[in-house]
Amino acid sequence: MSGHSRRSIGVLTSGGDAPxxxxxxxxxxxxxxxxxxxxxxxxxxxxxxxxxGNFIRRMTWGSVGGIMHQGGTVIGTARCAAFRTRDGRRxxxxxxxxxxxxxxxxxxxxxxxxxxxxxxxxWPELLEELVQRGELSRKKADAHRELRLVGLVGSxxxxxxxxxxxxxxxxxxxxxxxAVDAIASTAASHQRVFVIEVMGRHCGYLALMSALATxxxxxxIPESPPEVxxxxxxxxxxxxxGRETGRRHSIVIVAEGAQDRFGNPITSQYVQKALEERLGxxxxxxxxxxxxxxxxxxxxxxxLGTLMGYAAxxxxxxxxxxxxxxxxxxxxxxxxxxxxxxxxxxxxxxxxIEAHDYNRAMSLRGGSFKDALRTFRTLVQAYPRKPEPxxxxxRFLVMNCGGPAPGMNTAVRAAVRLxxxxxxxxxxxxxxxxxxxxxxxxxxxxxxxxxxVSRGGAELGTSRKIPAESDLPKIAQVLEAHGVQGxxxxxxxxxxxxxxxxxxxxxxxPAFNIPIICMPASINNNLPGSEHSxxxxxxxxxxxxxxxxxxxxxxxxxxxxxxxVMGRYCGYLALMSxxATGAERIYLHEEGLTLKDLQDDLASxxxxxxxxxxxxxxxxxxxxxxxxxxxxxxxxFEKEGGGLFNVRQxxxxxxxQGGDPSPFDRIQxxxxxxxxxxxxxxxxxRVSPAGAFIGLQxxxxxxxxxxxxxxLLDSEFxxxxxxxxxxxxxxxxxxARPRTQ
Numbered sequence: 001m002s003g004h005s006r007r008s009i010g011v012l013t014s015g016g017d018a019p020x021x022x023x024x025x026x027x028x029x030x031x032x033x034x035x036x037x038x039x040x041x042x043x044x045x046x047x048x049x050x051x052x053g054n055f056i057r058r059m060t061w062g063s064v065g066g067i068m069h070q071g072g073t074v075i076g077t078a079r080c081a082a083f084r085t086r087d088g089r090r091x092x093x094x095x096x097x098x099x100x101x102x103x104x105x106x107x108x109x110x111x112x113x114x115x116x117x118x119x120x121x122x123w124p125e126l127l128e129e130l131v132q133r134g135e136l137s138r139k140k141a142d143a144h145r146e147l148r149l150v151g152l153v154g155s156x157x158x159x160x161x162x163x164x165x166x167x168x169x170x171x172x173x174x175x176x177x178x179a180v181d182a183i184a185s186t187a188a189s190h191q192r193v194f195v196i197e198v199m200g201r202h203c204g205y206l207a208l209m210s211a212l213a214t215x216x217x218x219x220x221i222p223e224s225p226p227e228v229x230x231x232x233x234x235x236x237x238x239x240x241x242g243r244e245t246g247r248r249h250s251i252v253i254v255a256e257g258a259q260d261r262f263g264n265p266i267t268s269q270y271v272q273k274a275l276e277e278r279l280g281x282x283x284x285x286x287x288x289x290x291x292x293x294x295x296x297x298x299x300x301x302x303x304l305g306t307l308m309g310y311a312a313x314x315x316x317x318x319x320x321x322x323x324x325x326x327x328x329x330x331x332x333x334x335x336x337x338x339x340x341x342x343x344x345x346x347x348x349x350x351x352x353i354e355a356h357d358y359n360r361a362m363s364l365r366g367g368s369f370k371d372a373l374r375t376f377r378t379l380v381q382a383y384p385r386k387p388e389p390x391x392x393x394x395r396f397l398v399m400n401c402g403g404p405a406p407g408m409n410t411a412v413r414a415a416v417r418l419x420x421x422x423x424x425x426x427x428x429x430x431x432x433x434x435x436x437x438x439x440x441x442x443x444x445x446x447x448x449x450x451x452x453v454s455r456g457g458a459e460l461g462t463s464r465k466i467p468a469e470s471d472l473p474k475i476a477q478v479l480e481a482h483g484v485q486g487x488x489x490x491x492x493x494x495x496x497x498x499x500x501x502x503x504x505x506x507x508x509x510p511a512f513n514i515p516i517i518c519m520p521a522s523i524n525n526n527l528p529g530s531e532h533s534x535x536x537x538x539x540x541x542x543x544x545x546x547x548x549x550x551x552x553x554x555x556x557x558x559x560x561x562x563x564x565v566m567g568r569y570c571g572y573l574a575l576m577s578x579x580a581t582g583a584e585r586i587y588l589h590e591e592g593l594t595l596k597d598l599q600d601d602l603a604s605x606x607x608x609x610x611x612x613x614x615x616x617x618x619x620x621x622x623x624x625x626x627x628x629x630x631x632x633x634x635x636x637f638e639k640e641g642g643g644l645f646n647v648r649q650x651x652x653x654x655x656x657q658g659g660d661p662s663p664f665d666r667i668q669x670x671x672x673x674x675x676x677x678x679x680x681x682x683x684x685x686r687v688s689p690a691g692a693f694i695g696l697q698x699x700x701x702x703x704x705x706x707x708x709x710x711x712l713l714d715s716e717f718x719x720x721x722x723x724x725x726x727x728x729x730x731x732x733x734x735x736a737r738p739r740t741q
Contacts, residue, residue, distance in 0.1 A: 006036060006037055006038065007037045007038070007102070007103050007148075007316070007317055008037070008038040008039075008040065008099055008100040008101045008102065008103065009028070009032050009037055009038065009039045009040070009101065009103045009104075009105060009313065009316060009317075010039075010040045010041075010042050010049075010056070010096060010099075010101040010103065010104050010105070011025055011028045011029070011039065011040070011041055011042065011075075011104075011105045011106075011107070012041070012042035012045050012046070012048070012049065012075065012104070012105075012106055012107070013025070013045060013073040013075055013076070013077045013107045013108060013154060014045040014046055014077055014106060014107070014108035014109075014112035014115075014116075015045075015077060015108040015109040015111060015112040015154070015155075016077070016109065016154075016155065016156070016293065017071075017072040017073045017077055017154070017168075017293060018073075018154035018155055018156050018166070018167050018168025018169075018171075018293065018301075019071045019072070019156075019167075019168045019171035019172075019293070019294075019295065019296070019297035019298070019301050020154070020167040020168050020170075020171065020297040020298075020301030020302060020304060020305035021072070021073040021107055021154045021167060021168070021305065022064075022067040022068060022070050022071075022072070022073060022074050022297075022305070023067075023068045023297065023301070023302045023303075023304075023305030023306045023309065023580075024107055024152055024154070024167060024305035024306070024308055024309035024312075025041065025064060025067070025073070025074070025075060025107070025309065026064040026067055026068055026306070026309070026582075026735070027305065027306040027307070027308075027309025027310045027313075027731075027735060028105055028309040028310075028312060028313055029041070029059045029061075029063060029064045030061060030064065030734070030735045030738075031309065031310045031313040031314070031734065031735070032313050033059075033060075033061055033738065034734050034735075034738070035313065035317060037313075037317060038058065038099075038100070039058075039059050040056050040057060040058055040059060040099055040101055041056075041057050041059050041063070041075045042055065042056050042075070043055045043056070043057065043075050043076050044075075044076040044077065044078045045076065045077045045078050045080060045108075045112075046078075046080040046082075046083035046092070046112075046115065047078040047079070047080040047082070047083070048076070048078075049080075049083065049092040049095060049096065050080060050082045050083055050088045050091050050092050050095070051095075052091070052092075052094075052095030052098065053095075056095060056096070056098075056099055056101075058099070061738045065582075066551075066582075066615075068297075068302055068306075068580070068581065068582050069296050069297070069302075069548045069551075069581075070296065071171075071293075071294050071295045071296055071297060072293075072294070073107075073154075077108075083115060083119075084115070086122070086126075089118075089119050089122060089126060090126045090129055090130060092119065093119075093123065093126040093127060093130065094130055094135055094136060097127075097130075097136060097140060097144055100144070102144040102146065102147055102148065103147070103148040103149075103316050103317075104116060104119075104120075104147065104148070104149050104150075105149075105150050105151075105152065105309075105312045105313070105316060106149065106150075106151050106152070107151075107152045107153075107154045107167070108151075108153075108154055108155075109153065109154065109155045109159075109160070110159075110160060110343045110346050110347060113151040113153075113326070113339060113343055114340075114343055116149055116151065116324075117149065117324055117339060117340055117343075119147070120147045120148075120149045120324055123146070123147035124145060124146075127141040127144070127145070128141070146322075148316050148322070149324040149325075149339065150312045150315050150316045150324070150325050150326075150327060150336075150339075151324065151325070151326045151327070151339050152167065152305075152308045152309070152312055152326075152327050153166040153167060153326070153328070154166065154167040154168055155167070155168060155169070156168040156169050156171070156172035156199060156206065156292055156293055157169065157199060157200050157201070157202075157203045157205060157206065158203065158205040158206070159200075159202060159203035159205065159346060159349070160326075160328075160342060160343075160346050161342050161345035161346045161348075161349070161364070162326045162328045162330075162335075162337045162341075162342030162345070162346075163326070163327075163328025163329050163330065163335075163342075164328070164329050164330055164331070164332075164699060165300075165304060165329055167301055167304055167305050167308065168293070168297070168301060169205065169206070169301075170298045170300040170301050170304070170663070170664065171295070171296075171297045171298045171300075171301045172199070172206055172292045172293065173206065173209055173210055173213065173663040173664075174298050174541075174662065174663060175288070175291055175292045175294070175295065176196075176198050176206060176210040176214075176288060176292060176663075177210055177213050177214055177454075177662075177663045177666075179196070179286070179288055179291070180196060180210060180214040180216065180251060180253070181214060181454050181660065183196065183251070183286060184214065184249060184251060184454075187248075187249035187250070187251065187284075188248040188249040189248075191243075191248050191249060192249060192281075192282065192283075192284060193239065193249070193250045193251075193252070193275055193279065193281065193282075193283045193284070194249070194250070194251050194252070194283070194284050194285075194286060195252045195254060195268045195271045195272050195275070195283060195284070195285045195286070196216075196251065196252070196253050196254070196268075196285075196286050196287075196288065197253075197254045197255075197256055197267075197268040197285070197286070197287040197288065198210060198253060198254070198255060198256065198288055198292065199255075199256055199288075199289075199292050199293075200221070200222070200255035200256055200257055201222075201256055201257040202222055202257055202349060202350040202353055203222070203223075203255075203257075203349070204219075204221025204222055204223050204224070204255045204257075204258075205369070206255065206292070207219055207220070207221050207253050207254065207255035207258075208221055208369070208372055208373060208376065209372065209663065209667055210253060210663070211253045211376055211380075212372055212375065212376050212379075212666070212667055212670055213453070213663040213666040213667055214251065214253075214453065214454065214666075215251075215379070215413075215451075215453040215454070216251040216252065216253045216380070217238065217239055217242055217247075217250045217251050217252060217380055218235050218238065218239065218250075218251075218252040218253070218380065219252070219253045219254075219255075219376065219380075220252070220253070220254045220255060220258040220266050220271070221255045221258060221373075222255055222257040222258055222259055222353050222361075223349075223353060223358060223361040223362050223365055223369075224358055224361075224362055224373060225258070225259055225260050225261040225266075225358060226260060226261065227261065231260070232274040232278065233278065235252070235274075235275075236274070236275060236278040236279055238380070238381070238382060239252075239275070239279065240279065241382035241383065242382040244382070245382050245383065245446070245447055246447060246450075247382075247450065252271055252275070254266065254267070254268045254271055257353075259353075261356060261358065262356070263354070263356055268285050268287060269285065272284075272285050296545075296548065298541055298544075298662075299537070299540045299541045299543075299544040299576065299577070299580045300537065300540075300664065302544070302579075302580040302581075303576060303579050303580050304329065306579060306580075306731070306735065307329075307334055307728065307731065308327045308328075308329070308334065310731050310734070310735070311327050311334045311336070312327050315327065315336055320336070323338065323339075324338070324339035324340065325337065325338065325339055326338070326339045326342045326343075328342070330699065331698040331699030331700060332531055332532075332696070332697075332698055332699045332724075333698065333699075345364070348364060349361055349364045349365065352364060368671075371671070371674070372667070372671070375414075375418070375670060375671070375674050378417070378418060378421050379413075379414065379417055379418070379670070381421065383446060384417065384420040384421040384423075384446055385421050385423070386423075387423030388423060391423050393423055393424055393425055394424045394425070394485045394486060394680075394681065394684050395424070395425045395427060395482065395483045395484055395485050395486075396415075396419055396424055396425070396426055396427065396484070396485065396486040396487070396488065396677075396680055397427045397428070397429055397441065397479070397482070397484045397486070397487050397488070398412055398415050398416060398426060398427065398428050398429070398444070398460070398488045398490070399428065399429035399432055399433075399435070399436065399460065399487075399488070399489055399490070400412070400432055400458045400460050400461065400462035400489075400490050400491050400495075400521070401432040401433060401462060401463070401464075401465075401489050401490070401491035401492070401494055401495030401498055402432075402462060402464055402491035402492030402493065402494045402495050402521070402522060403462070403464060403491075403492055403522065403523070403657060404456075404457050404458045404462055404535075404657050405458075405491070405492070405521040405522050405523055405533070405534055405535025405536075405538075405657070406456045406457075406523075406534075406535045406538035406539070406657075406658075406659060406660065406661035406662070406665055407521060407534035407535050407538065407661040407665035407666060407668070407669040408457075408458045408460075408462070408490055408491070408521050408534065408535070408669075409449075409452040409453070409455045409456075409457070409458065409459050409460075409661075410452065410453050410454075410534075410661055410665070410666045410669040410670060410673075411490050411519055411521065411534060411669040411670070411672065411673045412428070412449060412452065412459070412460055412490065412673075413449035413452040413453055414669065414670040414673035414674060415488055415490075415673040415676060415677055416428070416444045416446075416448070416449045417446060417449065418673065418674055418677045419677050419680075420445070420446055422677070422681060424681070425443065426443070426444045427441050427442065427443055427444065427482060427484065428441065428442060428443075428444045428448075428460050429441045429460070430442075430460055430461045431460075431461035431462065431463050432461065432462050432463035432464075432465060432491070432495075433463065433465045433466070433467050433471075433475070433498055434463045434465050435461060435463075436475060436478055437467070437471060437474055437475065437478070439478050439481070441478065441482055453666060454660050454661070454666070455660065456538075456658055456659050456660050456661060457658070462491060464492075464494045465494070466494045466497050466498050466501070467498055467501060469501070469505075472501070472502075472505055472508075472509060472512075473509075475502070475511075476509040476510075476511035476512065477511075479511040479512075479514075480510075480511045484511070484514065485514055485515075485684050486514055486515045486516075486517075486680035486681075486683070486684050486689075487499075487502075487514060487515070487516045487517070487680075488517050488519065488676050488677075488680065489516070489517070489518045489519070490518075490519045490521050490534075491518070491519075491521050491522070492520075492521065492522035492524070492526075492527065492533075493522065493526065493527060493713075493718050495518055496518050496527065496528075496693060496706075496709060496713075497709075499516050499518050499691065499693070499706055500691075500706050500707075500709045500710075502516060502691075503516055503691035503706040503707065504707075506691075513688070513689065514684070514689055515679065515680050515683035515684055515686075515689040515690060515691065516691040516692075516706065517676045517679050517680060517691070517692055517693070517694060517703075518692070518693035518694070518706070519534065519669075519672050519673065519676055519693075519694055520532075520533040520534060520672075520693065520694070520695055521533060521534040521535050521669075522534075522535060522536070523535045523536050523538070523539035523566060523567075523573070523656055523657055524536070524566065524567045524568055524570045524572065524573065524719075525567075525570065525572040525573070525725075526567070526568065526569075526570035526572070526718060526719040526720070527693070527695070527720070528693070528695075528704070528708075528709065528712035528713050528720040528721075529693045529694070529695040529697070529702065529704035529708075529712065529720075530693070530694070530695025530696055530697065530702075531695070531696055531697055531698075531724050531725075532668065532695075532696050534661075534665050534668060534669045534672070535657075535661070535665055536572065536573070536665075537662045537664040537665050537668075538659060538660075538661050538662040538665050539566070539573060539656040539657065540573060540576055540577055540580070541662055542652075542655060542656050542658075542659055543563075543565050543573060543577040543652060543656060544577055544580045544581055546650075546652055546655070547561075547563060547577065547581045547617070547619075548581070550563065550650055551581070551615060551617065554614070554615045557614075557646060558609055558613075558614055558615075558644065558645040558646065559614075559615060559616070559645055559646045559647070559648060560605060560615075560616035560617070560618065560637055560641070560645050560646070560647045560648075561615075561616070561617050561618065561647075561648050561649070561650060562618045562620060562630050562633050562634045562637070562647065562648070562649045562650070563617065563618065563619050563620065563649075563650045563651075563652065564620045564621075564622050564630040564649070564650070564651040564652065565577055565619060565620070565621065565622065565652055565656065566622055566652070566653075566654075566656050566657075567589075567621050567622060567623070568622065568623050568717075568718060568719075569589045569623050569717035569718055569719055570589070570590075570621075570717075570718075570719040570723070571586075571588030571589055571590050571591075571621045571624075571726075572723070572725055573621070573656070574586055574587065574588055574619050574620065574621035574624075575588060575725060575726075575728065575729060575732060576725065576728075577619055578617075578619040578732055579728060579731070579732045579735075581617060581619070582617065582735070582736070583617045583618060583619045583732075583736065584601075584604070584605070584608070584616050584617055584618060584736050584737060585601045585604075585618045585619075585736065586618075586619045586620075586729075586732060586736075587618070587619070587620045587621055587624045587625075588621050588624060588729075589621050589623050589624045589625075589717070590723070590726060591729075592624075592625070593624050593625040593628050595628075598628065598633065598636060601618070602636070602637055602640055602641070604737060605637065605641070605645070606641060606642060606644060608737075609641075609644040609645045610644065616645065618633070620633065630649050630651060631649060633649075634647045634648065634649040635647075668696065671701070672694055672695075672696075672701065675694060675701050676694055679692065679694070679703065690703075690705065691705065691706035691707070692704055692705055692706060693706060693709070
């Protein structure tokens with residue numbers, strides 16, 4: 001029990017439901033049991049706490065099996081007027097103490113967490129009142145004098161200070177992005193304007209990020225209203241200019257809380273009317289509504305809920321939880337902060353908007369939010385800005401290298417348009433270094449990348465060719481012929497190795513003495529200098545959706561699935577998909593695989609199926625071991641399973657590289673492309689320009705010198721020497737099976 005006394009922990013979901021809540025509940029229940037504590041689910045939120053009885057139920061390991069893929073919250077949520085009264089809270093305290101519960105984990109928004117803190121503050125007084133009323137013994141009251149409280153934020157709006165992402169926001173972005181992609185195709189068919197309303201009463205996160213991810217043509221958010229009085233005319237001029245360039249449709253995204261700078265609401269109906277009057281054409285409105293909150297959670301939300309749930313239990317059984325805490329994720333790391341300080345700061349944003357202090361509202365949202373809005377306003381233009389008189393126009397080359405990764409097209413589009421908007425000339429090399437060696441290079445204009453934001457694959461083409469030293473004279477000749485003054489390579493490890501080759505020969509070939517920047521794009525997520533590669537999130541979601549279907553196929557049978565995923569010698573996809581799908585076992589190349597491991601896992605499966613388990617799931621990294629193949633493992637388990645269960649193997653293959661990029665990959669590709677162009681422009685004028693690879697590390701954009709590549713790379717296995725995600729391995733193991741197995 002980790003040295004902690006046994007506690008009874010209650011968990012409830014409150015307020016609006018959010019995809020990923022079930023993953024958090026599962027993690028809380030299983031982590032608490034694993035640590036030797038009792039855990040109770042409080043059904044129907046605070047209403048269940050007030051009503052008591054069967055609404056407060058002791059949970060077992062199996063109580064939360066098979067819930068990760070479900071949307072909403074399986075333990076329910078409800079509004080509760082009674083809990084807002086002291087009598088209701090006193091009744092809730094009595095009901096909790098009937099089960100010895102004096103620790104609460106609340107999953108909800110700022111209102112739910114505020115209510116929980118009031119309850120915690122009143123707890124000693126409520127217990128004293130119960131003693132005075134004869135409803136609670138003095139001994140029991142003295143044994144539970146303190147109520148511990150930890151909060152997790154479940155909100156699709158992503159509106160809480162103290163965490164970079166809230167549970168449910170990523171899934172909501174998936175829903176919005178899919179809807180806008182679908183609407184865009186029908187809008188283009190009819191050359192029509194669509195106004196799409198998304199959720200976000202005081203927070204424009206969903207509106208702004210979905211606009212960035214779908215290449216919408218205008219966005220209206222509460223934190224940054226239009227700066228001019230005749231904003232309607234400005235919007236219509238921009239949409240009309242876009243049509244003149246050949247664009248067949250226009251998309252305007254409106255947050256439900258959008259307003260002008262005087263505080264007047266800007267509704268989707270008002271935008272529709274303004275567009276119809278000024279453009280003289282039919283405009284359609286789509287209000288996405290609660291579809292944004294529904295459906296299966298994304299891989300990110302499953303893992304976010306899981307990690308936060310695990311951390312909440314660890315926190316509540318420690319001395320850290322003597323004061324109420326909020327569990328969040330900051331810069332890609334789990335953190336905890338004082339609960340009410342986060343709630344107060346969150347409510348301050350709403351107050352700033354109500355006071356029309358929009359500069360403060362934007363400042364409170366943070367730098368990445370402001371950067372995203374600035375980038376969107378550049379990309380949304382119908383034409384690039386004209387170069388300044390006398391401006392030196394630089395010539396930059398963009399190319400892909402390595403296997404295809406969803407988001408490559410998004411990155412190329414952003415780089416080309418942002419470069420053109422700065423007044424520079426953008427070139428594209430087709431099919432990576434194969435095309436470069438054939439001089440297959442052409443100038444790219446603003447519309448040459450139109451429609452690329454949502455496309456999977458690589459419109460510029462790509463190849464895994466790494467040039468040999470004998471190819472360098474030809475590459476230098478081609479670069480000189482086109483006057484290339486900066487090179488952006490979007491791709492995987494072969495792109496990094498090729499860039500390193502050019503960088504280390506810059507003294508020998510003047511054509512290579514230019515700034516070179518590599519952007520990580522690989523579904524394997526195996527690149528140094530970045531915790532997230534473009535394409536990995538899309539691949540992960542593809543795996544999770546396929547495994548969901550595989551698991552559904554086993555409902556009527558007792559079956560074990562061995563699923564092989566890509567990744568080469570990097571186990572990122574295996575571990576993160578296993579965490580998101582609740583796999584019983586995950587095989588990683590980083591850990592190796594022995595016959596003893598297989599024997600132990602077989603014994604565990606047999607025991608589970610003897611205890612009425614219906615489904616087993618094993619995720620295998622494709623190159624975990626050359627001898628213990630997916631087929632071998634499936635055959636071994638089938639043969640030695642004693643007839644208790646059937647075994648099926650599934651090799652997902654290249655479906656993991658396909659599909660339209662996820663919102664995360666689109667947003668990050670755009671964000672990184674913007675920084676890559678800033679790097680190239682800044683370095684192009686230097687005598688000895690830098691070569692680097694860009695990445696997201698601890699949530700921040702960083703640049704690492706190409707000269708450091710050999711030091712950071714495990715060249716034998718083509719992966720970074722340090723891999724941050726391996727720290728999650730113990731959590732996946734803890735949640736996969738009870739410690740008694």
